[in-house]
Amino acid sequence: MAKSWVNSAERIGADLHLELSASGGRRAAxxxxxxxxxxxxxxxxxxxxxPYRSLAADLGVARNTVADAYAELVAxxxxxxxxxxxTRVAERAQPPRHAVKGPVTAPPRARAPRHDLxxxxxxxxxxxxxxxxxxxxxxxxxxxxxxxxxxDPAGRVELREAxxxxxxxxxxxxxxxxxxVICSGFAHGLRLLFGQGAGGPLRGPLAVEAYGLGFxxxxxxxxxxxxxPLPVDEQGARVEELGKERxxxxxxxxxxxxGGPLHAERRAAVIDWARARGGVVLEDDYDGEFxxxxxxxxxxxGLDPERVILLGSVSKSLSPALRLGWMVLPxxxxxxxxxxxxxxxxxxxxLDQLSLADFIVSGSYDRHVRRMRQRYRSRRDRLxxxxxxxxxxxxxTGVAAxxxxxxxxxxxxxxxxxxxxxWQGVALDGLAAFRHPEAGTEARAGAxxxxxxxxxxxxxxxxxxxxxxxxxxxxxxxxxxxxxGVPAAG
Amino acid sequence: MAKSWVNSAERIGADLHLELSASGGRRAAxxxxxxxxxxxxxxxxxxxxxPYRSLAADLGVARNTVADAYAELVAxxxxxxxxxxxTRVAERAQPPRHAVKGPVTAPPRARAPRHDLxxxxxxxxxxxxxxxxxxxxxxxxxxxxxxxxxxDPAGRVELREAxxxxxxxxxxxxxxxxxxVICSGFAHGLRLLFGQGAGGPLRGPLAVEAYGLGFxxxxxxxxxxxxxPLPVDEQGARVEELGKERxxxxxxxxxxxxGGPLHAERRAAVIDWARARGGVVLEDDYDGEFxxxxxxxxxxxGLDPERVILLGSVSKSLSPALRLGWMVLPxxxxxxxxxxxxxxxxxxxxLDQLSLADFIVSGSYDRHVRRMRQRYRSRRDRLxxxxxxxxxxxxxTGVAAxxxxxxxxxxxxxxxxxxxxxWQGVALDGLAAFRHPEAGTEARAGAxxxxxxxxxxxxxxxxxxxxxxxxxxxxxxxxxxxxxGVPAAG
Numbered sequence: 001m002a003k004s005w006v007n008s009a010e011r012i013g014a015d016l017h018l019e020l021s022a023s024g025g026r027r028a029a030x031x032x033x034x035x036x037x038x039x040x041x042x043x044x045x046x047x048x049x050x051p052y053r054s055l056a057a058d059l060g061v062a063r064n065t066v067a068d069a070y071a072e073l074v075a076x077x078x079x080x081x082x083x084x085x086x087t088r089v090a091e092r093a094q095p096p097r098h099a100v101k102g103p104v105t106a107p108p109r110a111r112a113p114r115h116d117l118x119x120x121x122x123x124x125x126x127x128x129x130x131x132x133x134x135x136x137x138x139x140x141x142x143x144x145x146x147x148x149x150x151x152d153p154a155g156r157v158e159l160r161e162a163x164x165x166x167x168x169x170x171x172x173x174x175x176x177x178x179x180x181v182i183c184s185g186f187a188h189g190l191r192l193l194f195g196q197g198a199g200g201p202l203r204g205p206l207a208v209e210a211y212g213l214g215f216x217x218x219x220x221x222x223x224x225x226x227x228x229p230l231p232v233d234e235q236g237a238r239v240e241e242l243g244k245e246r247x248x249x250x251x252x253x254x255x256x257x258x259g260g261p262l263h264a265e266r267r268a269a270v271i272d273w274a275r276a277r278g279g280v281v282l283e284d285d286y287d288g289e290f291x292x293x294x295x296x297x298x299x300x301x302g303l304d305p306e307r308v309i310l311l312g313s314v315s316k317s318l319s320p321a322l323r324l325g326w327m328v329l330p331x332x333x334x335x336x337x338x339x340x341x342x343x344x345x346x347x348x349x350x351l352d353q354l355s356l357a358d359f360i361v362s363g364s365y366d367r368h369v370r371r372m373r374q375r376y377r378s379r380r381d382r383l384x385x386x387x388x389x390x391x392x393x394x395x396x397t398g399v400a401a402x403x404x405x406x407x408x409x410x411x412x413x414x415x416x417x418x419x420x421x422x423w424q425g426v427a428l429d430g431l432a433a434f435r436h437p438e439a440g441t442e443a444r445a446g447a448x449x450x451x452x453x454x455x456x457x458x459x460x461x462x463x464x465x466x467x468x469x470x471x472x473x474x475x476x477x478x479x480x481x482x483x484x485g486v487p488a489a490g
Numbered sequence: 491m492a493k494s495w496v497n498s499a500e501r502i503g504a505d506l507h508l509e510l511s512a513s514g515g516r517r518a519a520x521x522x523x524x525x526x527x528x529x530x531x532x533x534x535x536x537x538x539x540x541p542y543r544s545l546a547a548d549l550g551v552a553r554n555t556v557a558d559a560y561a562e563l564v565a566x567x568x569x570x571x572x573x574x575x576x577t578r579v580a581e582r583a584q585p586p587r588h589a590v591k592g593p594v595t596a597p598p599r600a601r602a603p604r605h606d607l608x609x610x611x612x613x614x615x616x617x618x619x620x621x622x623x624x625x626x627x628x629x630x631x632x633x634x635x636x637x638x639x640x641x642d643p644a645g646r647v648e649l650r651e652a653x654x655x656x657x658x659x660x661x662x663x664x665x666x667x668x669x670x671v672i673c674s675g676f677a678h679g680l681r682l683l684f685g686q687g688a689g690g691p692l693r694g695p696l697a698v699e700a701y702g703l704g705f706x707x708x709x710x711x712x713x714x715x716x717x718x719p720l721p722v723d724e725q726g727a728r729v730e731e732l733g734k735e736r737x738x739x740x741x742x743x744x745x746x747x748x749g750g751p752l753h754a755e756r757r758a759a760v761i762d763w764a765r766a767r768g769g770v771v772l773e774d775d776y777d778g779e780f781x782x783x784x785x786x787x788x789x790x791x792g793l794d795p796e797r798v799i800l801l802g803s804v805s806k807s808l809s810p811a812l813r814l815g816w817m818v819l820p821x822x823x824x825x826x827x828x829x830x831x832x833x834x835x836x837x838x839x840x841l842d843q844l845s846l847a848d849f850i851v852s853g854s855y856d857r858h859v860r861r862m863r864q865r866y867r868s869r870r871d872r873l874x875x876x877x878x879x880x881x882x883x884x885x886x887t888g889v890a891a892x893x894x895x896x897x898x899x900x901x902x903x904x905x906x907x908x909x910x911x912x913w914q915g916v917a918l919d920g921l922a923a924f925r926h927p928e929a930g931t932e933a934r935a936g937a938x939x940x941x942x943x944x945x946x947x948x949x950x951x952x953x954x955x956x957x958x959x960x961x962x963x964x965x966x967x968x969x970x971x972x973x974x975g976v977p978a979a980g
Contacts, residue, residue, distance in 0.1 A: 149810070320639070
């Protein structure tokens with residue numbers, strides 16, 4: 001495309017020789033050619049253009065065609081026409097100082113690692129393309145026309161109804177469609193709650209688990225919300241240490257990333273806290289559907305729908321590419337969240353919302369989750385078996401659930417294990433990457449996971465075909481038995 | 491429709507969340523759990539229960555335990571068992587005693603007006619369902635697996651490449667794929683630019699046209715950005731009155747809503763201003779593809795890609811339901827916008843992005859725009875003709891373009907015309923609804939459109955079948971010749 005701009009015009013003295021492209025009308029071709037000449041700087045600002053008659057004769061086009069083309073370019077600001085001085089290239093039509101970067105190519109992509117065991121995504125090769133397309137087709141064909149008009153900021157009611165039923169059945173959530181707001185995923189939900197400077201209903205500081213996703217903490221920090229770390233042990237977050245915060249963000253089904261479910265007593269305790277203090281619990285139900293040793297623990301939200309905000313999405317169960325999530329809200333927050341969303345902003349693709357509703361109602365969602373549950377369970381079993389055989393000194397912590405596992409390492413070996421992994425082309429994170437920057441102090445005082453070394457293994461990420469090799473490579477980079485870490489020098 | 495979702499769990503193997511208490515026998519615990527699920531509405535009347543075998547496997551109990559529990563609940567009247575249709579929740583099983591608001595129904599919708607002439611949306615009945623589905627199918631089938639993994643916050647490169655070519659061809663935009671950031675629409679673009687408390691690259695105050703969309707102004711106000719009105723006349727915004735602002739938001743192709751294109755000299759002048767002051771022009775190219783009397787004026791962006799941010803979307807050309815838009819950025823803003831977007835937030839559905847890329851590249855987008863251009867042009871012609879015949883004293887202002895027209899009314903008649911319209915079931919807005927709240931002072935000082943009465947008629951909004959009746963109804967509510975307004979008392 002850039003090519004066509006070049007060589008299309010050539011100035012010979014006061015005359016102007018233009019090559020008009022053969023396709024399209026004469027007038028459009030002339031406009032393009034003139035615009036290109038000015039743009040490339042080969043028609044300098046102030047240059048007087050030939051009169052209509054002579055250019056028309058040169059090019060073998062009608063005079064009116066030239067007149068129209070000049071008028072168009074005057075309207076666009078490329079040329080100026082002043083009585084008595086003819087048509088000239090506008091003084092400001094200078095080419096941009098920095099020519100636009102070209103050519104038209106994709107930006108360099110980060111090279112995919114040889115073995116991708118980073119946490120956070122489902123097996124991208126397992127997206128149920130045929131079933132999703134069937135739902136999309138049904139949704140598109142059955143949609144009433146109003147679907148293509150302005151949307152409801154809360155999201156399509158069909159999806160909110162399907163979620164109400166599904167979440168009650170699968171996660172023990174108690175809600176109603178008018179308590180659900182559709183969003184683009186967990187991070188979008190957080191932004192809506194804490195305002196984007198835009199007055200979401202919640203205010204910081206927010207207590208968070210001492211281990212969690214750094215980009216959630218960053219998003220909150222940028223939004224002006226202070227986060228306060230809550231120590232984590234094998235029974236989940238130590239909610240009894242909640243301080244003056246009015247809100248706490250938890251991963252009750254499966255602490256992320258350390259892997260313990262929130263203990264029953266702590267579940268009750270945090271609800272008591274919220275009732276006594278007028279507080280609210282944010283429940284990040286990121287992988288609640290994936291429990292392998294028994295039925296999943298129900299959502300905390302079921303214990304008190306007026307004290308818990310449940311956030312979920314299809315990012316782990318289907319794909320982050322859909323950008324579909326939901327917030328299940330206590331009644332008092334619905335209005336504030338919708339206000340933060342904005343009256344004309346539906347955000348999530350309405351057709352995808354309708355497809356997901358169909359996907360759930362038709363049973364495809366259950367079938368897919370069930371299939372993936374078997375797949376991930378078998379991968380976790382293979383991971384555990386491989387470690388038992390090849391690195392019996394390395395413990396897999398947490399319950400059998402989710403899309404990742406934490407391998408506990410001998411103290412002081414995390415950094416060298418990560419270096420070895422990088423060397424072998426194995427992409428994964430260490431526990432340190434998830435630690436709250438202020439979590440250190442309590443860690444040294446009490447017990448808990450804070451001072452542990454470990455690797456977070458996203459066993460769901462590779463394709464089925466690639467998993468075996470990734471597992472082998474992982475075993476290669478684990479520290480041998482008896483090794484203790486050398487204090488890192490830098 | 492609501493009904494069909496309630497009974498949606500009709501399938502084998504539906505996931506059902508049950509928690510069996512540890513005390514007492516398995517059979518008693520299962521009976522209690524099922525009873526509780528029915529009682530609080532998590533299992534809706536009519537819902538089909540999983541077969542013995544699968545529930546038994548899920549819960550880790552014997553098959554007979556499940557069979558016994560079902561039989562007991564059938565006996566109690568909670569469930570029904572019918573040959574060939576399995577075991578279902580009885581229809582008269584108790585309604586939910588929700589702590590939450592229920593029952594599960596759609597919230598009341600705002601009643602659709604009889605004649606919808608509100609501006610802002612395309613004809614929702616004209617969405618090209620078949621062509622879109624074809625693009626979606628191709629995109630879904632051809633997508634590499636990595637599409638379903640974490641996305642690029644800039645958006646899919648396939649779409650950015652398709653837009654680079656399309657916008658150059660159709661709108662005279664000069665850019666490259668790495669200068670384009672995909673977003674969910676114009677409002678999302680504004681949020682990314684002005685930061686959401688999150689540090690977008692621009693800062694207020696922002697000069698805006700004295701007439702524009704109130705929800706854009708509100709969005710900016712909530713984000714802490716002060717807007718300063720710029721008077722508007724029949725040649726567009728009076729950019730020569732720009733003050734100390736470093737950014738200005740314009741609708742150069744077709745001033746919204748008053749309808750004039752920005753005059754050539756003003757186009758040049760605003761670029762000069764941006765260069766001299768280190769400022770930036772935000773170009774809202776909301777309906778640039780729809781010009782009926784001649785070729786559209788090219789985008790201002792083409793005059794200086796380093797001084798203009800072009801924002802566009804498919805909300806007018808296809809449907810706001812897709813939530814797809816784009817920002818064409820000067821190089822210096824790309825990084826800041828991506829930072830505001832957040833590292834893990836793709837926002838717009840990746841599958842829809844790929845579909846739109848296919849839709850553009852395959853020529854379907856051009857075909858659809860051409861078809862809609864003809865349709866809207868004919869509607870505008872019918873509007874002009876109807877007024878000429880039935881209300882010749884009412885002038886249609888602005889150029890023949892876009893999805894709406896402004897009817898200039900006799901001074902002081904706007905409010906009464908709107909009341910008459912509401913009475914007749916005609917939904918539309920008056921010019922006053924678009925006036926910047928601070929625009930009054932300059933208006934009284936200078937000339938311009940500020941003190942004009944008028945109706946903004948969204949002639950694109952009705953379906954083809956409904957347009958004629960809407961046009962008739964509109965003619966009925968226009969003030970008769972010679973009427974002048976009575977000052978409204980309240």
